Amino acid sequence: MDAKYRAIIERHPALALIGNTPLLRVDLLADELPNVEIFAKPEWMNPGGSIKDRPVLRMLLDAVIDGRLTKEKTILDSSSGNAGIAYAMIGSVLGYKVKLVVPENASAERKKRILAHGAELQFTDAVLGYDEALREVRRQYEAAPDTFFFSDQYGNDSNWQAHYSTTAEEILEQTGGKLTHVIAGVGTGGTITGLGRRLKEHDKNIRVVCVIPDAFPGIEGLKPLESPEDIRPDILDESVIDEKIKVTIDDAYDYCGKLARNGVFAGQSSGAFLKGVHEIAKREKRGRFVTVFSDIGERYFSTRLWD
Numbered sequence: 001m002d003a004k005y006r007a008i009i010e011r012h013p014a015l016a017l018i019g020n021t022p023l024l025r026v027d028l029l030a031d032e033l034p035n036v037e038i039f040a041k042p043e044w045m046n047p048g049g050s051i052k053d054r055p056v057l058r059m060l061l062d063a064v065i066d067g068r069l070t071k072e073k074t075i076l077d078s079s080s081g082n083a084g085i086a087y088a089m090i091g092s093v094l095g096y097k098v099k100l101v102v103p104e105n106a107s108a109e110r111k112k113r114i115l116a117h118g119a120e121l122q123f124t125d126a127v128l129g130y131d132e133a134l135r136e137v138r139r140q141y142e143a144a145p146d147t148f149f150f151s152d153q154y155g156n157d158s159n160w161q162a163h164y165s166t167t168a169e170e171i172l173e174q175t176g177g178k179l180t181h182v183i184a185g186v187g188t189g190g191t192i193t194g195l196g197r198r199l200k201e202h203d204k205n206i207r208v209v210c211v212i213p214d215a216f217p218g219i220e221g222l223k224p225l226e227s228p229e230d231i232r233p234d235i236l237d238e239s240v241i242d243e244k245i246k247v248t249i250d251d252a253y254d255y256c257g258k259l260a261r262n263g264v265f266a267g268q269s270s271g272a273f274l275k276g277v278h279e280i281a282k283r284e285k286r287g288r289f290v291t292v293f294s295d296i297g298e299r300y301f302s303t304r305l306w307d
Contacts, residue, residue: 163194196240
């Protein structure tokens with residue numbers, strides 16, 4: 001870890017729990033595809049319960065270090081839920097006020113967790129999708145720029161850099177640098193950009209596969225990116241993506257169920273990513289695939305995922 005972050009984290013031990021997740025071997029498809037190895041990073045092991053702890057920690061620490069975030073300002077951003085939890089948790093640890101704009105259909109579990117950490121929540125119309133939360137947070141920041149530190153996870157380079165220097169580095173260490181495919185999706189674009197840049201720097205032959213969800217209501221946390229109205233994240237580097245594969249919300253739910261019956265209780269994007277792995281693996285018939293299981297299934301009890 002960079003020394004500039006270590007000094008702050010040593011003063012706040014709870015933050016040291018972020019990152020360094022293990023690599024889980026997923027044997028769900030072993031009988032069908034004996035020459036395919038599948039691994040996943042169980043990101044629910046982060047203290048905020050999702051992969052979002054990594055970029056949010058980096059975005060806030062960089063802002064504290066360079067003076068953009070001061071005690072007089074409130075941390076402001078939009079979120080579909082998991083980043084909101086990370087902002088609320090890490091903001092409370094560091095002693096900053098946090099305000100989050102969230103679609104009103106975010107799961108009840110996420111809303112309660114955000115409030116438990118003392119953050120302020122504002123809701124936007126669920127029918128208008130996650131992009132409306134993003135538009136609303138920009139309107140608020142532009143109206144009072146001196147009041148807020150707008151973290152802007154869609155346009156903040158610290159976002160993808162967190163995955164470049166932690167998630168990807170951990171994957172390289174845990175696989176010995178030997179993998180053929182990495183499968184992820186686009187929420188803010190940080191995960192796939194950071195993974196793609198670092199892993200291709202290590203081996204340009206590693207294939208980066210992006211899972212594209214169906215349109216609204218879609219798969220929570222993943223952007224469809226196929227409509228002209230969809231906001232494309234500024235930090236998304238599509239040049240690292242070798243292939244896109246479409247996955248429906250029913251596919252995601254189906255694979256969450258398969259994982260659950262094999263002892264892995266993961267959220268809906270994790271099911272979508274495993275479906276993507278399965279489709280590519282059936283075609284390739286061999287290889288070493290790595291994906292991320294972004295959060296845990298318990299975060300979706302109030303949705304229809306487990307109905």
